[in-house]
Amino acid sequence: MLIYEDLPVPSIRANEVLIRNEAAGINFADTERRRGRYYPVATPLPYVLGGEFSGVVVAVGDEVSGVHVGDRVFGITHPARSGCYAQYVAAPAGEVFPLPSGLGFAEATALLVQGLTAYLMLRDGVRLMKNDSVLVLAAAGGVGSLVVQLARIMGAGQVVGAASTPEKRQLVLDLGADSVVDYSQPRWHTEVLRTTGDRGVDAVMLSGGGEMFTEATASLAPFGRLAVYGTANGEMPIVDFTAGLAGQVLMNLSFTFFALQFYFQHARSELALAVDELTRLVQEDRLRLVLGQQLPLSAAAEAHRLLEGRRSTGKMVLLPWAD
Numbered sequence: 001m002l003i004y005e006d007l008p009v010p011s012i013r014a015n016e017v018l019i020r021n022e023a024a025g026i027n028f029a030d031t032e033r034r035r036g037r038y039y040p041v042a043t044p045l046p047y048v049l050g051g052e053f054s055g056v057v058v059a060v061g062d063e064v065s066g067v068h069v070g071d072r073v074f075g076i077t078h079p080a081r082s083g084c085y086a087q088y089v090a091a092p093a094g095e096v097f098p099l100p101s102g103l104g105f106a107e108a109t110a111l112l113v114q115g116l117t118a119y120l121m122l123r124d125g126v127r128l129m130k131n132d133s134v135l136v137l138a139a140a141g142g143v144g145s146l147v148v149q150l151a152r153i154m155g156a157g158q159v160v161g162a163a164s165t166p167e168k169r170q171l172v173l174d175l176g177a178d179s180v181v182d183y184s185q186p187r188w189h190t191e192v193l194r195t196t197g198d199r200g201v202d203a204v205m206l207s208g209g210g211e212m213f214t215e216a217t218a219s220l221a222p223f224g225r226l227a228v229y230g231t232a233n234g235e236m237p238i239v240d241f242t243a244g245l246a247g248q249v250l251m252n253l254s255f256t257f258f259a260l261q262f263y264f265q266h267a268r269s270e271l272a273l274a275v276d277e278l279t280r281l282v283q284e285d286r287l288r289l290v291l292g293q294q295l296p297l298s299a300a301a302e303a304h305r306l307l308e309g310r311r312s313t314g315k316m317v318l319l320p321w322a323d
Helices: 028-034 105-109 113-125 142-153 166-174 189-195 210-218 246-251 261-266 268-283 297-308
Strands: 016-025 052-060 072-076 088-092 096-098 133-136 158-163 179-182 201-206 220-228 254-257 291-296 315-319
Touching: 016 105, 028 297, 052 088, 052 105, 072 105, 105 291, 105 315, 113 142, 113 201, 113 220, 113 268, 133 142, 142 158, 142 166, 142 201, 158 166, 158 189, 166 179, 179 189, 189 210, 201 210, 210 220, 220 246, 261 268, 291 297, 297 315
Parallel strands: 133 158, 133 201, 158 179, 201 220, 220 254, 291 315
Antiparallel strands: 016 052, 016 088, 016 315, 052 072, 072 096
């Protein structure tokens, strides 16, 4: 249950900064924590949800250098810390990124969990190669809308998007996909095969299990790679070797379970480089950030309902000072 209430402004340690938070990103991981489902770290209650912030530094700790009061910054809080559905956020100075001029607070949040996931999953998850064909599930969503564009930028030869409504499919085409399929229809993998000359795709990215995972597997070409980056549909991916479509597994397929958290724990320098690359692409007008609903902080519960009901496109954000 989400409760909207007043809390004290966070105090900061010597190595931290205090940010007046202008935009808080919303992710499926937030809904999973709220519902008490699997999450890699414990969630002590009561807990402030949210992993992404974007705002202005209003105070710095005694040991902080390189970040100053008045700086525009954005970043991701560690999942063990209190989150970002708040007007003020405390964060270690070394974990905030400078926000380039011309990039809005709400837009910036799309470059964090979604942008980093899209970029690093293409690069490291499915190890995209030049001229690969790519299938993007939930292609109108926060991650999917960026994967469609980044796949093209990174050299994909064919991009197939999957979305559930005509409006979402048109958006995916507008973002640069070569074709779209309706993944709310039964046996939609046959349409993917048709659009690829019955070969299938070299790479698939999806967040979910169940029938979606089975259909995605059936869409793969020989030696295809599939990356799962979450369970947005509430079902865990299971490879069923006895199912009718399991013959695909005999085609030397590779399955990857992609987690952005790895980079926070073991490769933080890669995150900074990826953020720099993503912001450069935005500033060069090569990467379009698709913003969805922007709601006041008091509407966090409604935001979760929209996300869970698949009634959102692009990046949804909360505006902590809009109430």
